[in-house]
Amino acid sequence: MKKRVLAILLMVMVVAGLLAGCGASNKAGNDPADVKKVKIGVILYNYTDIQGKEIKNYCDNYLAKEFPVTFEYQTAASGDNEAHLRAVDALISTGCNAIMSGYDTVIGETMEKCDSAGVYYGILFGEAKNEADKDGKYNSYGNWGTTEQSNLYYSDYFLGGIYQFGSDHGYELGKTYGQAVVDAGVKKVGAISFPAYAFSDAIVICQGFTEVLGQAGVEICPDEKTGGLPAEAGFISVGDDTKAYIAKYTDMDCIFGLSSGMDMVLPAINEVGRLWSPSNTGTGSLKLASLGYNDSSAKYLEDGTLLIGGTNNYVESVAYLFTLMFDAANGYNMKTAEGSGFEYNATINYPTFSNMEELKDMETYMLTTVNNDFTKCSVSAQEIKSVLKAYGGSGAWSELSGLVSRSVAEIKEARQ
Amino acid sequence: MKKYRSVIIQWMGLILVILIFGIWSGGNLFSKYNLNSMIITATPLLIACLGMSFIFAHGGMDISSGAVVALASLAAVVTMNGSGSLLLAVIVSMLASMACYMVNSVITNKFGLMATITSLSIMFAARGLVTYICQQTPNESISIASVDVTLFKKNYSFMVLVAVIAILVLTVVFNYTEIGKGAKAIGDNSRSAGQNGVPVDRTKMTCYAIAGLCVGIAAIFKLCSTGMVQSTTGTGMEMDILVVVVLGGMSLSGGVSTKISSAVVGTFTYVFLVKGMTIIGLNPNIVVLIKALIFLMVIYITAQRNTLKTIPR
Numbered sequence: 001m002k003k004r005v006l007a008i009l010l011m012v013m014v015v016a017g018l019l020a021g022c023g024a025s026n027k028a029g030n031d032p033a034d035v036k037k038v039k040i041g042v043i044l045y046n047y048t049d050i051q052g053k054e055i056k057n058y059c060d061n062y063l064a065k066e067f068p069v070t071f072e073y074q075t076a077a078s079g080d081n082e083a084h085l086r087a088v089d090a091l092i093s094t095g096c097n098a099i100m101s102g103y104d105t106v107i108g109e110t111m112e113k114c115d116s117a118g119v120y121y122g123i124l125f126g127e128a129k130n131e132a133d134k135d136g137k138y139n140s141y142g143n144w145g146t147t148e149q150s151n152l153y154y155s156d157y158f159l160g161g162i163y164q165f166g167s168d169h170g171y172e173l174g175k176t177y178g179q180a181v182v183d184a185g186v187k188k189v190g191a192i193s194f195p196a197y198a199f200s201d202a203i204v205i206c207q208g209f210t211e212v213l214g215q216a217g218v219e220i221c222p223d224e225k226t227g228g229l230p231a232e233a234g235f236i237s238v239g240d241d242t243k244a245y246i247a248k249y250t251d252m253d254c255i256f257g258l259s260s261g262m263d264m265v266l267p268a269i270n271e272v273g274r275l276w277s278p279s280n281t282g283t284g285s286l287k288l289a290s291l292g293y294n295d296s297s298a299k300y301l302e303d304g305t306l307l308i309g310g311t312n313n314y315v316e317s318v319a320y321l322f323t324l325m326f327d328a329a330n331g332y333n334m335k336t337a338e339g340s341g342f343e344y345n346a347t348i349n350y351p352t353f354s355n356m357e358e359l360k361d362m363e364t365y366m367l368t369t370v371n372n373d374f375t376k377c378s379v380s381a382q383e384i385k386s387v388l389k390a391y392g393g394s395g396a397w398s399e400l401s402g403l404v405s406r407s408v409a410e411i412k413e414a415r416q
Numbered sequence: 417m418k419k420y421r422s423v424i425i426q427w428m429g430l431i432l433v434i435l436i437f438g439i440w441s442g443g444n445l446f447s448k449y450n451l452n453s454m455i456i457t458a459t460p461l462l463i464a465c466l467g468m469s470f471i472f473a474h475g476g477m478d479i480s481s482g483a484v485v486a487l488a489s490l491a492a493v494v495t496m497n498g499s500g501s502l503l504l505a506v507i508v509s510m511l512a513s514m515a516c517y518m519v520n521s522v523i524t525n526k527f528g529l530m531a532t533i534t535s536l537s538i539m540f541a542a543r544g545l546v547t548y549i550c551q552q553t554p555n556e557s558i559s560i561a562s563v564d565v566t567l568f569k570k571n572y573s574f575m576v577l578v579a580v581i582a583i584l585v586l587t588v589v590f591n592y593t594e595i596g597k598g599a600k601a602i603g604d605n606s607r608s609a610g611q612n613g614v615p616v617d618r619t620k621m622t623c624y625a626i627a628g629l630c631v632g633i634a635a636i637f638k639l640c641s642t643g644m645v646q647s648t649t650g651t652g653m654e655m656d657i658l659v660v661v662v663l664g665g666m667s668l669s670g671g672v673s674t675k676i677s678s679a680v681v682g683t684f685t686y687v688f689l690v691k692g693m694t695i696i697g698l699n700p701n702i703v704v705l706i707k708a709l710i711f712l713m714v715i716y717i718t719a720q721r722n723t724l725k726t727i728p729r
């Protein structure tokens with residue numbers, strides 16, 4: 001008897017002890033008296049890579065200090081739809097008014113939960129396409145599911161998504177990468193990416209990429225199944241799949257890493273000893289074009305291993321959804337407001353860098369964890385307030401869209 | 417009164433959890449959304465735990481339930497999309513799950529392999545098959561197409577009804593039939609149970625069949641709540657079941673002290689505990705850590721108790 005009572009007491013103590021460290025403070029600042037405190041949930045794959053760190057930093061250390069808002073975070077492993085739905089459920093349970101997610105899958109199932117709970121939902125890095133055709137058919141990736149779920153596309157609570165590679169799905173971006181590779185004088189190029197259902201834009205990016213290569217007479221290393229680029233890698237097997245791919249092409253001298261080029265593709269090349277460096281320039285040594293950035297980008301760019309890199313402007317993406325969600329939670333839903341000009345997707349900028357100056361500018365005006373100076377960040381609180389109805393702003397979607405699609409050069413100009 | 421002391425303690429634990437998190441969350445624990453969400457979580461878990469109680473009662477062990485849920489869901493969604501029949505899909509799900517558990521039972525009982533090892537093999541086989549099939553599809557998942565699954569997905573009254581029926585039927589089977597009584601006798605002492613006329617092998621197989629049936633039903637609820645099957649479907653469910661039953665005070669060594677009510681009180685305690693911790697904003701990783709700590713703690717207490725009271729085998 002005593003032991004059972006002890007077990008229950010211990011359980012309660014463990015829970016209570018762990019909970020003791022919880023709790024968050026929120027500083028509302030000089031907000032208009034009638035602005036409601038908002039709680040926004042965020043779902044990402046992790047908060048340890050540049051994307052996760054940037055988003056968390058901008059939310060917690062900037063937005064939460066400038067606005068009456070708190071952020072709750074949940075993690076869902078890549079490709080795990082069940083985990084994503086659990087995360088959505090958890091965030092709704094904690095009382096979030098809105099949820100922004102890095103996932104663009106299981107939107108139908110997610111919206112069923114959000115719609116029933118009156119919680120706004122938006123996609124951070126993916127477009128809100130509705131190829132469910134609005135007639136109930138499946139889209140090519142099954143993201144919207146049944147007819148009933150497809151109708152939730154029109155729910156007041158679905159706030160859309162983002163073209164992270166432009167409204168052309170990255171065709172022009174692919175050409176930019178292709179040109180950088182051609183300019184470097186490489187002869188045989190491969191490309192590797194995540195599964196198509198999870199990163200469909202990779203196919204379009206590679207179309208632009210190969211067009212430029214084709215015009216310049218650069219040979220490609222095609223995927224066995226598709227006969228073109230990119231080769232497909234699994235979520236958790238990018239490293240192994242990269243090694244297998246480059247093992248097939250011993251004379252490949254450059255690879256375009258779309259599956260997190262710096263974090264996953266580069267280490268795999270390095271592990272098999274084929275990474276180009278000033279001391280490893282022989283046949284089969286590989287230079288890299290990277291869709292992605294990390295803190296070693298400068299080093300590899302400087303020594304010539306990295307030909308071109310780039311990354312999403314995370315701040316622009318978060319600022320866009322934050323603005324929609326904050327106003328919606330405060331009673332002004334841009335989606336339904338007459339004359340707001342709402343569209344389902346905004347286009348954020350995807351900056352690339354192929355020299356140190358471009359990289360420096362990107363780090364200064366885009367990456368808040370690198371420059372540690374929010375006065376130079378891509379979208380300032382003042383700019384957001386100029387759109388927010390809650391702060392007497394315009395409430396115009398076109399203004400918001402313009403604000404979150406600026407290039408690094410435009411942001412730099414605005415900050416000087 | 418002494419007889420019911422352990423049961424009272426378990427229910428008191430549940431009430432304590434509800435009270436603590438009910439107050440801590442400022443009543444948010446009882447919001448309509450959260451109550452519905454807990455029904456969705458609890459229904460498949462409860463049904464699976466009720467079935468698994470029969471395996472634990474005879475001293476068996478199973479860690480394949482998550483993978484079996486995935487396989488049964490896969491069989492169900494393929495049937496559903498092919499035939500357009502929800503009823504047929506439910507039947508196929510139950511049959512697929514029962515088949516897995518029967519294989520488990522036969523290998524364990526006929527060939528004398530440890531139950532944990534057999535269920536580990538079933539787990540890998542089922543998970544591997546689901547992963548392989550899902551990888552052949554463009555989305556690496558198979559979604560429910562045009563069948564209306566509202567009944568299993570959003571009809572909370574139906575979920576509660578199914579759970580209540582499962583509790584009533586399985587409680588009767590567990591406490592008042594030869595199957596349940598035999599399983600507990602085997603759990604205490606397999607040899608003496610056999611010598612006293614309990615058909616040991618047949619009873620064990622029936623217990624596995626009941627568990628399979630229940631896991632198959634649980635799979636349908638899980639499938640309908642997510643709308644699809646993928647390689648990760650059901651991941652972690654086996655651990656959830658173990659945490660639930662030990663939280664409910666069930667002895668994993670089986671025997672006459674095994675109570676099916678442990679599955680009921682354990683499920684509710686677990687669901688309220690996890691939801692409560694989530695609502696108050698506890699880091700999800702801490703929630704997992706707490707689950708593990710609770711599991712270890714209860715196992716420790718249970719083991720101590722069994723050391724003192726176990727019947728010689």
